[in-house]
Amino acid sequence: MKNKKEFNVMIFGATGMVGIEVLYQCINRSQIKRVVAVGRRPTGVKNLKLNEIEHHNFLDYTPLKPVFSDVDICFYCIGVYQGKVATAKFLEITCDYLAHLIDSIETVKEDITFCLFSAQGADPTERSPILFAKAKGRAEKKLLNSKIYRKFIFRPGFINPGIKRARSRIPARIVKPFYKLIPGIGVDSSVLASVMVDVGLALITLELVCLFVSIGIIVNFxxxxxxxxxxxxxxxxxxxxxxxxxxxxxxxxxxx
Ligand SMILES: NC(=O)c1ccc[n+]([C@@H]2O[C@H](COP(=O)([O-])OP(=O)(O)OC[C@H]3O[C@@H](n4cnc5c(N)ncnc54)[C@H](OP(=O)(O)O)[C@@H]3O)[C@@H](O)[C@H]2O)c1
Known part of the structure; x- marks a missing residue:
């Protein structure tokens, strides 16, 4: 893997606010040869690197197994805001979709980098009384306990929308003034996506530029x-x- 010069990536949730930014980042990176976007609807993006797979049952990934064997990095950006769906569905989308995906990937290949988009406050101990913290924590724990070789978890606070708007119930116009005043409470969606892709690439290519950019952002904080x-x-x-x-x-x- 270390000697590879070009990588194939797979993105789940590329139609979302963060996923679409990750998709554009991947398309624009010369080290990335092929991008597979898996979702229940098309992203609307047209590019020679991009192959879109329409998938509807996120509790069964059997049809995708042949794709997994060729993937080096997986970016997981599927998510739903608490309160948008009933509790059982929220847990299913947040935890079960990811758990089935990880189980399925593990049966095909463990030598893969997995980048999970989680959220600030995630509680892997699941002691938190807050549903989203517990659910995100459970999802993180599943990844951390998996056999996947390289795993990264990103826990942003507020995300300032870029190409796409957030579907959150709290409109961005309410949070934005606070973000302008105290930028440390959040991150721009494009910066978040860029860091996710840099980190995903850095540790498998051992490419110093990517590593320095990631370290630079952490040092900035x-x-x-x-x-x-x-x-x-x-x-x-x-x-x-x-x-x-x-x-x-x-x-x-x-x-x-
Ligand atoms: N906004 C913030 O400030 C913030 C901060 C930290 C963490 N978060 C977390 O970010 C997540 C949302 O990210 P985002 O803003 O990028 O969300 P988004 O724009 O709503 O996108 C969510 C992605 O997940 C997919 N998805 C949702 N429900 C699905 C389902 N039932 N089956 C298959 N795919 C499904 C969507 O596909 P479709 O396009 O087909 O619906 C879309 O690709 C949430 O989990 C939230 O907790 C948000």
Whole structure:
């Protein structure tokens, strides 16, 4: 795998706000030779690299098994907002779809990179009383316990829409002003997609440019975003925040 120069990727959820950005990123990367987008409807994107597969039963991936054997990286961007569907359906979409996919991929090949789009607050211990935190945590745990060789989980907070709008029940126009004020609470969908693709590619190609971009973004959060946010909270809430900060465990031991 390390000696490969070109990679085949597979995207689940390429019709969504984040998935479409991942799709464009993949199409524009020279290291990516072929992109397979699996979804229940077409993405509307036309490109020679792209092959779309219409699939409707996300609890059975048998027809896709021949495709899996040729895939190097899988980007999983299927998701539904809590409250948009009944609880049982929410759990099915968030956890069972992914669980069946992982089980199915494992029967074909374990030497694959899997990038899961999760969410801030995901709780793999499933102790959280919040449904979405529990469900996202359960999905993460499934991936973490799988035999897949390389697995990455992305937990964004607010996502600032790019090409496509979010289907969230909380309209972006309500959250956007906060995002402008405190950019550290979220990420642009295009940046998120770019990081996902960089990370997916970096560790299998060992390509330093991709690795440096990913490290740069992480360092930006540690060196710029987090101190900026802390400063803002300290200015706004004064002693109350300082007291809270003293009692709260550090996010990165000895740093924040
Ligand atoms: N917006 C935020 O600020 C934010 C932040 C962190 C995490 N999240 C998480 O992001 C996820 C949503 O991502 P997004 O904004 O990219 O969502 P989106 O635009 O609604 O796209 C969701 C994708 O999942 C697919 N999908 C949904 N239900 C499906 C089903 N029953 N069967 C097959 N495919 C299905 C959709 O396909 P169709 O096009 O066919 O419907 C689409 O491709 C949610 O799980 C949310 O928790 C959002």
């Amino acid at each position: 540690i060196v710029l975003q987090i101190p900026m946010l802390d400063k803002h909270l300290s200015k706004k809430y004064g002693d109350e925040f300082e007291e809270y900060a003293k009692q709260t465990k550090k996010f990165i031991p000895l740093v924040y």
